[in-house]
Amino acid sequence: MSHPFPGLEHLIPADAVVEHLATGTAWGEGPVCLDDGAVLWSDIPGNCVLRWHPQEGQSVAVQPAHFHNGHTRDDAGRLYACSHGERAVLRSDDGGRNWRPIATHHGGQRLNSPNDVIVARDGGVWFSDPPYGLIQPLEGYGGGQEQPGCWVYRLDPDTGAVEAKVRDMVWPNGLAFSPDETTLYVTDTSHTHDPAGHHHIRAYPVAGHGASKNEVGEGRIFAVVDPGMPDGIRIDEHGNLWSSSGGGVQIYSPDGVRLGVVAVPEAIGNLTFSHVEPYLYIAASSSLYRLPVSVKGDRF
Template sequence: MAASDYVILDDRFRRLVFGTAHVHRLYQGAHWAEGPAYFPASRTLVFSDIPNDRMLRFDETTGQTGVFRSPARYSNGNTVDREGRLVTCEHGGRRVTRTEHDGRITVLAERYEGQPLNSPNDAVVMSDGAIWFTDPTYGIDSDYEGHKAPSAIGASYVYRIDPHSGELRVVCDDFVKPNGLAFSPDESLLYVVDTGRTHGAEHPAHMRRFRVGPDGRLTGGEVFADCTQGLFDGLRVDEDGRIWTSAGDGVHCYDPDGTLIGKILVPEVVANVCFGGPKRNRLFICGTTSLYSVHVAVNGAKTF
């Protein structure tokens, strides 16, 4: 086992990683790398560099990284919908957008009950086409990751965009700072991170788990895990339901029963992760200034 790259906390983690598969840095030069989204058709990964107001694209076939979009309205979280289109959370635009196949940008959400959103942070698309996203205030707290402004809504919610009507609905309103989110493989569970700790030591640094009803209503919401190093941020789920989440010292892997079973160590604070590659067994990792990857012995949950 590559002891320098992994921490085995439970034997269940041992079979999920390869002793010969080290963490590799693919790119360095970002100020705060975030929001990785993998496109199978082109074998490319798009990710955000928020303070530099640009989006970058890594080409898996050449190993090269270039600028995808600049300026990028201080984009943060990205995902891919079921038609292979890029969905982006924009801090600067205070909106959620979709990039069409011809390059046009469609605005999906920018106001709730007539008031501008805070700064959409991360998004995930369900199999029915509904887009779920979080809306904390990080993009309006200062000019570093967006444009400093007061919150018109006065709270940070989790939202759902109806795939047919486009209606924007609050699905959860009791977070301090909702952040990364991901569904279980069968979409019966939703995991949502609360990074409220950034706004006070008395606030949460944990991940919650909800049950998802057929109408998109949430129940439950118990704490699934508390972060043991820094803060959780972005996360993804593998096809067996394990959670792979960012943390202060790398990527933490949780069994569905809530046990922290292992870590992939990264030399920078990790913001987000994404499964990619033709077999969805390559974990891409956004770590502060850099993009990393490592091949693992699992496959990410199919989302495309």
């Protein structure tokens, strides 16, 4: 019998099927897995964070959520969220019940609308800051853009300083590090509002040691994703990049070769690997799905 996902035999079991878990979102985003097997994910236009648990099913975790978008966690289990409404990056130390802002400004000006967030092994919090929460009425509270651009930032875990690390993208969105954290992948989804805009993933070298640690070099186009946009991305233990798109999950080798596609019935906002069981969780427009996998995610 042929494999259901050609080219992905080493990444996905031969009997794998895309399983539908929950529904009801207007635009699903930002899934993150918890230690008890639950998944939190955002419904941005619905202004809530939903929870799905294998035994308990679907429930509402936070409402109103001030338009949460991307979520992640760190090695200590603390949760992080990007809030379009609060124009901030938030952290929760109690499993998502209470949130507090940890990044709200850069250069004395309010952030645009933080979109996606990842935490490096040194505790640095990296996040993207496009304008979606300012320009889309159902994804934020509006307001004027105070930053001179849409950048990728790093929040220093020791000083709390917010430093712009990537300034050459139009609307940066999804983020992921290579397993050795020497490459930062960033998606650009400016094509959503401009026919001439981008729908690609860029790769940036990141210095790992000495005085230049966390310095980001000149980027390059890693892959152009079509159909749709490369919104959320994640990296597996072998360095392969798993990207959302309009037609499914597109998977790329570390050198940018597309290995294959996992078809999903809806456009995908974001995805994440479980660290508890061998699954990839997929937040699509109206539903949450999961896919059995044969690899582990490198980070949360």
